[in-house]
Amino acid sequence: MFSLLRSSNAFAIDLGTNNTLVYQPSRGIILDEPTSISFDTKRSSFFDSGASSRRMWGKNPQHIEVMHPLSKGAIANLTVAKAYIKEVIARIAQSRFFKPTILVSVPSDLNSMERGAVVEACKDGGAREVMLIKDPFSAALGSMQEIELPKGVLVLDIGAGVSDISLLSCNGIVMSKSLRVAGNDLDEAIIEYFKANKRILISHNDAEHLKKELGNLINREEVTMQINVKNLVSRLPERFVASSHDVHQAIMPLVDKMVSLTHRMLSELPPAFAQDIYDQGILLTGGSSMLLGLDCYLSAKLEIAVNVVDNPLQNIILGAGRAMEDVRYSSLLGA
Ligand SMILES: Nc1ncnc2c1ncn2[C@@H]1O[C@H](COP(=O)(O)OP(=O)(O)OP(=O)(O)O)[C@@H](O)[C@H]1O
Ligand SMILES: [Mg+2]
Known part of the structure; x- marks a missing residue:
């Protein structure tokens, strides 16, 4: 099995709740995209995946459904996850008959059913062999x-x-x-805080943006940012000035x-x-x-x-790649 991982058809995947990265030995990171897939419900068919699918989230028309295959590190919906992995494999495919061997980095606390779901989604999505490595090793x-x-x-x-x-x-x-x-819960907490304390509704994208721009756990100097929100009393859109104090209050618990x-x-x-x-x-x-x-x-x-670490968004995939390439770490790879 380990030798299969050294073939040119072998890839490592960091299948994260928000981001999917793929590594190919000798080439490095070849895909880095949001873990998102969308379907056309009118035609009952695949519509889009990755960054362009994620960008539609919250702005999608009625007939397009944007889905997140993973929730809290585990597969949330096996059918959606299979379709998503199939798309990831299609993106890295080298030929029509491409059946890669893949090493997937997964959270260390997945139970055996959750680990089984990852293997099944990858096999049904087109992988020939699937191995797993736990995220902390990667x-x-x-x-x-x-x-x-x-x-x-x-x-x-x-x-x-x-x-x-x-x-x-x-x-x-x-x-x-x-x-x-983790991070998505910080975004949710920001949404809930503004709903409860300011009577406004903000989008997930704005909540994440506020977290990244105004979230600061050491410098308590007040910084503000203008966002477009929906007023829950008037039900109308308006401009609102959010402050770092609000973000701090929201995320600290x-x-x-x-x-x-x-x-x-x-x-x-x-x-x-x-x-x-x-x-x-x-x-x-x-x-x-x-x-x-x-x-x-x-x-x-x-x-x-x-x-x-130097590169917090990429170091799991780089580590999974290293585990594939270095025999000292073959014992970390399992099913
Ligand atoms: N500058 C930043 N400040 C705060 N949070 C950030 C920043 N940049 C990214 N994030 C958060 O990092 C999270 C994504 O991190 P990462 O890609 O490691 O998660 P994941 O691997 O998809 O998820 P998981 O490992 O939990 O399944 C998101 O919640 C995002 O908002
Ligand atoms: Mg992760």
């Missing part, structure tokens, strides 16, 4: 950690649907904890859940790893690690160094 390898050594590496991955913290050593997971609360997850993990670490972890700190990855000041906030609350 994340650590993507930042060039030597996880085969008897030395603890603590990885905190905060993506769109899942926050996961895992302690790795000797090519294995010593312990891990996860929370199905969830950020504190991420801090508690990390705190629980640190408090249960086996003593043999204390030295390694306090020497090296926590490796922070996933798109949500780019929330301004999150590293400093975690570090101040937990009194431990927190190091954000």
Whole structure:
């Protein structure tokens, strides 16, 4: 099986709640797109996938349905996921009879049914062989950690649907904890905050935009941004000035859940790893690690160094690619 992964028909896929990336040995990252697919309900047929499908979300006409194949890191709808994987494979296809071998990086807390669903979706989507690797291994390898050594590496991955913290050593997971609360939940919290406190409705895209532009966990200086919203009292559209104070109020309860997850993990670490972890700190990855000041906030609350990886949106796929190419990591690949 491992030799199959070294063939020219082998690819690694990071199948994330919001983003899908594909890596081909010797070429690098060949696809990086939102995990989105849309269907034409009038014709009962596929309509679009990736970035152009995601852009339609919330702005779609009645006969187009925009769907998210994954929710909180797991396949939400198997039929939709199969159609989506088929599209991903069609995009990387080299011929009409193309049946690749694929290595999929998945959250470490998926149960056997959820893992089975990923394998089934990939096989029905056109893959010949499917192997899985757990995200924390990929994340650590993507930042060039030597996880085969008897030395603890603590990885905190905060993506769109899942926050996961895992302690790795000797090519294995010593312990891990996860929370199905991450970046998408921060967006939802922002929407709910404005609904409850300002009587306005904002779009998912604007909520994510506010989070990225105004979200800041260290600098509390007030910054504002104008957005177009729907007034829930008049029912009419209007322009609204959102402030960083509002975004902060909205997201802090969830950020504190991420801090508690990390705190629980640190408090249960086996003593043999204390030295390694306090020497090296926590490796922070996933798109949500780019929330301004999150590293400093975690570090101040937990009194431990927190190091954000160089490329939080791509290091899982780069690590999965590394696992495919390096025999030292073949034991990390499974079904
Ligand atoms: N600058 C930023 N500030 C805050 N959040 C950000 C920033 N850039 C991206 N994000 C968030 O990162 C998340 C996407 O990260 P990522 O691609 O790692 O998730 P995923 O792999 O699709 O999800 P998961 O691993 O949870 O299944 C989104 O919620 C997005 O809003
Ligand atoms: Mg991810």
